[in-house]
Amino acid sequence: MKLTLRLERRLTPSRALGFLIPVFSIVLALCFGAVLLAAVGKNPGVVYQKMFSGAFGSRFGLTETVVKAIPLMLSGLGVAVAFRMLLWNIGAEGQLQIGAFAAAGVALAFPQAPAVVIIPAMMLAGFLGGALWASIPAALKAKLQVNEIITSLMLNYVAIYWVEYLVYGPWRNPKGYGFPGTAPFSPAAELPRLGTSRVHLGLLFGLVAALCLYFILRRTKWGYEIRVIGENPTAARYAGISLTRNILMVMALSGGLAGLAGMSEVSGIIHALQRGISPGYGYTAIIVAWLAKLNPWAIVVVSFLFAGLLVGGDQLQISMGLPAAMSNILQGAVLFFILGGEILVRNRISLTWEK
């Protein structure tokens, strides 16, 4: 007798399990983290409790979580729309940087302009900047079949170093005591904030973007084309849907949303362009989009949860002296366990005794 384990495909994936398994996966990821924490001599229970209260337990924590959710949401939505069409845009980070650069350029060029002019102009510049940056890998993909994963990823470094060059060099604030950053924007170029908190209008951009994306995908001809290409590119070609045009347009939308995230960071939070405007939002956005299964509304929710993880992680560094890498490990573990759990949503395990 021999016990054998086999995976059998579920005919219709269960809805309840589709919810329960990810939750269980997160618990497992936390257990995995707990082992590591215990290994470095910390009490996992205390650490998790501090993380949670740091992210959601106070007004400050909560608003900081919302602040960090905004760029995740915007670039997550951007990444998701490209992923829908099987375009692997890994370049949200660079598109965000270029969006921030373009918006900052507009703000610095017109310090006298009133808010009603300068804010929309910065939004447009941020969106177009990201869109154009994403169009480089898109055009290479559409015309020459160059793999967009490599090109979009590599352009991230170009974008980051371009911003660094500007803030150390030609755009550096002469009155900034050598700090790598531009002069502050005029108050008109700052996004309105909610009361005294740091939560800014970018939150609305994110929610509206989610609504638009949902509407585009469900109700428009363009969204239909994106869905068809994403599910079966051969059928799309057979139906006369232009792959070239859609690659260019979807990548532009994808990069534009990331660019808007960059704009909302410089205009809503930093009020200048400086080094390190993003702690890797563009990369975390990939995880967010994937965990949300590319659904726009789920991305909104998952952005808040992940932002909480970031804020809680900062808390660990400040109050418990744990390395920043700890929070990255937890992020990675969550993704890892959830992706692993996917197998169980789609398949069931059958254990049988074999003679």
Place this chain on the structure above:
Amino acid sequence: MTSAVPSVQMLVITKRFPGVLANDHIDFSANAGEIHALLGENGAGKSTLMNILSGLYHPDQGDIHIHGRRVALRSPRDAISLGIGMVHQHFMLVEPHTVAENVTLGLDEPRFLLNSGQIEQKIAALSEKYGLKVDPEARIWQLSVGEQQRVEIIKMLYRNADILILDEPTAVLTPQEARELFATLKRMAAEGHTIIFITHKLDEVMAISDRITVLRKGRVVSTVFTSATSKQELARMMVGREVFFQVTKSPWRGGQAVLRVEAARALSDKGLPALKGVSFAVHEGEILGVAGVAGNGQRELAEAITGLRPLTSGEVYLCDRRITNQNPRQILDQKVSHIPEDRLGMGLIPNLSLSDNLILKGYFAPPLGRGPFLDQKAIDAHCRELISRFEVMAPGPDSSVKLLSGGNLQRLLLAREISCCPRLMVAVHPTRGLDVGATEAVHKMLLEQREEGAAILLISEDLDELLSLSDRVAVLYEGEIMGIVPAQGAQVEEIGLMMAGTKRARPAEVAA
């Protein structure tokens, strides 16, 4: 002829896949020296049963006895060591390697040094003995499909298989090649091999087998001696009801040329010439059948007409308007519909809903699309109408297409392609893989379109289908048309010769 103990005995075999009972308490036995046909529609469980016998699947229940001994088959390796070999529909050969290398692939001997001389001698001896002509030094990609099949059979004989399973072996052969294969199989049976032959073609079964086991919906209907049965009876057992083999159609009324192809040349995916100057015309209310062994340019022809493959030279005209190298959207806008060979890979989108699939060719124009938006109401009405008119069996327009059966998938595809009132239909293997009932339905729909005055280019590998539906039959061989003959009174023999590359004596017909 029959020894006391059957060489293969499968007892109460049950195999369940998620959602289907593929084999339901099947008893099957075959004797040494016998050609045993396993007959049934698609999805009847024939391949599942034979995959169990060849060690690929494990039965949930049931016993297998080989030469009277109970055995456990854990893998194809176990099966081959017991002398069971299977020739699959899709060959398992390494194209850049030689015949000899493929034959010895996966064997433990020779351990290190390939003694190619000795191996080639053994292969030559086998091919001599059973009439399996093939050059051991040739590379697989140089061989025709028929020759590749012989390599597969030699591979099994080289491993001393005395129980040989063939899964629909004639699907890729010309009638002449099929006859050669049958002669080989008869010789092997006379030598005492057990031959199990999976098929759904009744003529073949009557021509070659000694006994027949008919499966339907995972169960054995009956096992009969071929000498004591008839085609009609077998069909009834297979389908579960009376089947009529004759399709009735009115004679062609005459009409204008809808499609004209002139000296068309195109390349295959590999960049080799696939169409080498093809010319023909299809007229209003006419079905032009295209016969030929798979891979002789049929796919490229269909794609070149529908705008999916560029022509390197030559012209295509639709009702005297030049459509050469227009894009697929421009061509389909001129009421050209296309039933592609690969239903799920090209024609449909398995993960999307029925309605998303039904609007694929019409979403961009009114009434389904308005401005940049989709008109959900119009789409719903359109899809409900098509689903009921074409009797697609599905829970509703929002259910996913991948849950449909083969016959329903084809109904859905035809519903979409017919709903645009086509002037020209390009149908590629429209009944491949469908059961008898679904095939009848597809034939009926094609003939209805013919009655309506559509011109139909019907590409098929099934000669019976071509001869009964078409008005004329063209034969493609290596990218050229060997000849075009009227379907009525056509000689299968003559078409077979053209399929093998003999040009028709009177090429004047070609221009017709």
